[in-house]
Amino acid sequence: MDHLTALENRSIHILREAYSQLGNLCMLWSIGKDSTVMLYLARKAFFGHVPFPLVHIDTGYKIEEMIAYRDTLAREWKLDMIFGMNEQALQNKETFPDGKISHVACCKLLKTEALAHTLSGAWPRYRMNHETGTYQVDRNTEPFTGVIVGVRADEEGSRSKERYFSPRDRNNDWDVGNQPPEFWNQYKTDFAPGTHVRVHPLLDWTELDIWEYIERESIPMVSLYFDDGCGKRYRSLGCAPCTAPIESRAKTVREVVDELRTGKLASIAERSGRAQDKEDGGGLEELRKQGYM
Amino acid sequence: MATATKREDMNIVIVGHVDHGKSTVIGRLLADTDSLPEGKLDAIRELCRRTSKPFEYAFLLDALKDERAQGITIDAARCFFKTAARNYTILDAPGHIEFLRNMVTGAARAQAALLVIDAKEGVRENSRRHGYMLSILGIRQIAVVINKMDLVGFSKETFETIRKEYTAFLERLGIVPKFVLPVSAFCGDNIRDPGVNMPWYEGTTVLETLDLFENERDDVHHFFRMPVQDVYKFTSGGDDRRIIAGTVCTGRIEVGDDVVFFPSGKTSRIRSVESFPTGPAAFAEAGAATGVTLEEQIYVTRGEVMARKDEPMPHVSTRLEASIFWLGKKDFREGQEYTLKLESKKVRVTPEKIRSILDSGSLAKRKRDRVRQNEAADCILKTEKPIAFDTANQNASTGRFVLVDGYEIVGGGIITASLPDDRSELKTRVSIRNSKWESGWVNPSMRAEKYGQKPILFILTGGADAGKKDLAKAFESQLVRCGHIAYFLGIGTFLYGVDSDMKLSGNNIREEHIRRFGEVANLMLDAGMILIVTARNMTQADLEIMKTVITGDVAVMWVGKERMTDIFADLCFPDAYNPENLVKMNEHLAHYGVIFERRGESL
Known part of the structure; x- marks a missing residue:
């Protein structure tokens, strides 16, 4: 069995295990390449269906094309699409682009906080109405207790310590030193009330695997990943003010794969364009403990 | 395309006693194979400069803040590197005794192991304990890396003494290590290149050794086993398929094959092998996360094992003999109730008899009615309901299980025999009844x-x-x-x-x-x-x-x-x-x- 097929099978197995064993499940979709591949894997796992909602955390600063792409795919694939945001912080202009706070503090408010309160149902969730094509406040405010997330172990240090099934306590905290054992396809699927679990089907994938798989399966990607003629493209997607495109002339998936495999990106860290990773030695690690993806 | 996708993958676990130098070995492997993203090495060097610490290869792995503070690796981290032959994932397992469960997590995913022993300290408790765990986890390919040779003056005699002692221990577990290597990860000897300090050693380096390990093949020629993971009936879009979903452990199934589900004994025939987005396929084989529809709509649920009618049946019983290892803080005790998870099956289980406790350090056996944390034991387990299984030597994946206490996985085991239970005859009657059931x-x-x-x-x-x-x-x-x-x-x-x-x-x-x-x-x-x-x-x-x-x-x-x-x-x-x-x-x-x-x- 070839490398990509082996990865695909393991991810599908994990997705099915999560669906079978966890109540109130959702999948986080950041619109980026990883979680879009994960969404595609879910359609494979469930034979064309996606039997749980997709949740997107909109910071209000996402690049425009991302939202357009999200809604197009949601309609086309008939996804149960939900988004949530930190409306209060945006109203009070407590953001990095407004100059009030640091990168990391901004991520905490617009992503971590928004995520925690969207998952718990404390803040409004906006759900796509497929008849009208618009979003409406969702009346269901039940907390999600199983959250499928597309992190990869090779992204940065703290992610390499993750489990496929990673329990979080009531405060969303991740206890790195005290994780459950995971072996022989057996995961922690029994939980005390009040705790929830993050599920990581893509843990074993690398950035190159993701692109090779996108190529093999012809998975539609948001156009920002490709050079549209001005010699720049995004390697990693985030908020417009904090994510810089890289110099690249890769216009197709094929060219992206070549660039990663042998070209100039082969030895440059993927998140080098992401500002929050640089601010302090363990910034991302701290964010992750508090629930950042 | 696809030179890269056709490459082989291999997971390697690295184990050994605390401070014997696992992280340094890995750091060196990553650096010597040019596997570090540019940003990473610089970040660590910069951090060392800021904190006035000398740069060490081990820091590459200790990517977490609090880990660096403690100076020990606390979890099975993954690193990736490549040789001309393969893509490797190296799983770093911790050395501290209380972190055995993390080592199990890492080791269970590996096809081969590097077991690191400090040349100066020699064989220690965890060197033996980890060797034992590798054997129970079914890892037979082991390279013993005798590290820190620079601290013993690159002495051949020291190397030979440790080699003999540890090889004798592994042999008692039925493991013959193919490779025992003298290494200095600190100086870089025998990691990628032989180096100049040990001209007396003529064997392979760590990287060459890894490439000599054999990858396990997905066993498509073994008899077919597919634990039912779920049954799907998604009705949206007019879908009327009822799909039995699962991952094939071993063997192969084709459209038209007669199948039996165990322990219920219900039978049917494969109508289709489903696949998205490509549409129905002709067959599915070992390793595939697949789904089938059946000719006759029988009621099966998660936890049953699908087998082929023309192949050997799995055992069905409520009593089995197993070798277990225990990770729980509370003792494993006779008469106590736990949950057993074998592939997708979940059932209540009680240890009927703990036959002997094994000291994994000395391999001595002793009698006790309870198993303490990090001990191994042979025991008889009794499940509340009949389950379908194979013995571990017949079929690895349907011959092993984990034990759950409350909400936590606290142990694992391999099945060594099926034992008769007092309802064997009744179960046969029920199996026959179910196979004749007219729905x-x-x-x-x-x-x-x-x-x-x-x-x-x-x-x-x-x-x-x-x-x-x-x-x-x-x-x-x-x-x-x-x-x-x-x-x-x-x-x-x-x-x-x-x-x-x-x-x-x-x-x-x-x-x-x-x-x-x-x-x-x-x-x-x-x-x-x-x-x-x-x-x-x-x-x-x-x-x-x-x-x-x-x-x-x-x-x-x-x-x-x-x-x-x-x-x-x-x-x-x-x-x-x-x-x-x-x-x-x-x-x-x-x-x-x-x-x-x-x-x-x-x-």
């Missing part, structure tokens, strides 16, 4: 949707005159008033009807009464009913016979102040006439999803 066109999920309920057998048991019957009848009335399909079956009705032959002849065999009672109950459950019965002083053994015969769920209520049998009851009602009882019984049904809102009036 109508209405399946249980259609029935459940129509009725707004799932079938369940409600047993009220307790001493004489405890008020069981009154409570049972009151419960029946309440359910029927609320629109449910419920029925109270009196034992008298039964004894003088179905059992009249036995009653008249005086040939009163309790087991046979219970079996017949179970058969009748099974019919009524198959019809979708909530069935309420009463029985005096029912024992756990009685209940087990009942559970062998019936397919569906069972709930047990004990009625009366005093518990008079060993039966495991879901609820206890000291006073049969307490009005709270009915509320609690109703809650129990709702909690287990037996009663729910009807979604639509028709299908």
